[in-house]
Amino acid sequence: MKKTNFYLAVLGTLLVLASAFQTPENGYRIGDTAADFRLKNVDGQLVSLRSQKHTKGFIIAFTCNTCPYSKLYEDRLIQLHQKYAPQGYPVIAINPNDAALSPGDAFTEMQKRASEKNFPFVYLQDETQETAKRYGATRTPHLYVLTRQGQELKVAYIGAIDDNSGDPEKVEKRYTEAALDHLLAGKPVPQPTTKAIGCAIKWRNG
Template identity: 75%
Template sequence: MRKPYYFLLILSVLTLLGTSAYRTAEGGYQVGDTATDFKLKNVNGQMVSLRDQKEAKGFIVTFTCNTCPYSKLYEDRLVQLHQKYAPKGYPVIAINPNDVTISPGDSYAQMQKRAKDKNFPFVYLHDETQEVAKRYGATRTPHIYLLTRNGQDLKVSYIGAIDDNSGDPEKVQKRYVETALDHLLTGKPVPQTSTKAIGCTIKWRNNS
């Protein structure tokens, strides 16, 4: 079996996986909702909040992790999004919500290593309590929430996937996040405000 097909088979299996440890977050934001601020630890040890970044027009909030094959496939694309849109006022805010007791590879120390190895130009935050992921309603890694500043508020403008081809960036036909941002930056309504997030299920802490 050739490697690309084997890798795609693994991705398909991961998409179908579901156990009691992988429960779905309930509720969460819908497009048009106002997102509240948070304060989480970055891989450099500093605490980061959205409110502190007053020059930003909005944020590309991305729930992701170290270990999911889908997240790894999208790392370079997240870097490209940040490099293209951070200068225009929309930086990437990457958040790892996975429970380390279920996924040790998503520990804070491993996050620091991953960020260094990949030379992330964006912040990579640790949602240790998983409260931010629950508040947003994130279920997958990666899972995108595009926020736009409206006065003092941050409005949710788009929720879902980055694009329509997780496996091969060369075959992407629809760039959902880029299209949404390009419209927002020119004062136009986002043509597609939600898509299905494709990725690994967030590893939720077992509180039972």
């Protein structure tokens, strides 16, 4: 009986973990129109895409406080914003992790991290996780470049920031920068999708 209870406990734990790391079935594809959202920034203000009509597009980065990969890419996200925000493509960082499963990703912890790193971009909490699901994000970090076409924002790039998470000095392919440089030059993105490398998003149970 004790052995049976042990196996049941293990099975229950595995089911909880599976639900925590499940990925959205659907998500944006290249050329899709991105819907607007209203998410809370670390300063307490609600941020939407629609309210920023002066931009040419956005660098949407699903990221978090706790993932080692996200931490490795924080400085590179800052650099992306500093380089491309003046050209019309600001970074919008979004934390999709469920704080109940990952307490280090709670809103107060987001505020601390944004202050420590002096983020020059907004850092939003996707508390319901609906935005991450709509985009089809599965990892942190997971990037989406949106470009404005008329009144709509079209998905132009999905994937990784570059090809070396561990050492920025050894990066050979800067996927996101290449996408943005081509968009700014009025050219098609040469490699519109890559594989996002990072931690699985911590999805809410139930």
